[in-house]
Amino acid sequence: MKSYNINKGIGRTAEFKGLKAQYLFIFAGGLLGILLLVMIMYMTGVNSYACLFIGLIGASTIIWKTFALNNKYGEHGLMKMAARKKHPKYIAARKSVRRHLLLTSKSGQL
Numbered sequence: 307m308k309s310y311n312i313n314k315g316i317g318r319t320a321e322f323k324g325l326k327a328q329y330l331f332i333f334a335g336g337l338l339g340i341l342l343l344v345m346i347m348y349m350t351g352v353n354s355y356a357c358l359f360i361g362l363i364g365a366s367t368i369i370w371k372t373f374a375l376n377n378k379y380g381e382h383g384l385m386k387m388a389a390r391k392k393h394p395k396y397i398a399a400r401k402s403v404r405r406h407l408l409l410t411s412k413s414g415q416l
Contacts, residue, residue, distance in 0.1 A: 319381060326381045329372055336368035 319327045344361040348354065379387065 333372045340364040
């Protein structure tokens with residue numbers, strides 16, 4: 307029986323077959339979700355070939371997209387994308403420039 311190393315040292319992120327950090331959770335959660343979906347479909351009486359087809363297509367899509375995201379964005383890429391979405395695109399200045407200058411000159415900062 308083969309044994310696989312999941313973590314390669316102290317202070318390094320978890321890695322398995324090239325998948326790093328949060329991609330492992332996406333990978334495992336996606337495959338678990340597909341498994342549960344197929345099991346529920348089979349128990350409700352859906353054709354077994356349809357269940358197998360949906361399971362294979364779903365699992366292959368999860369595997370393909372997870373590895374594609376891992377290669378495209380790297381270890382911290384998804385966190386950077388989420389942080390970028392929280393930043394405003396524009397800063398709206400509602401006061402005039404003159405008013406900003408007057409406020410700072412009165413407080414003695416100019």
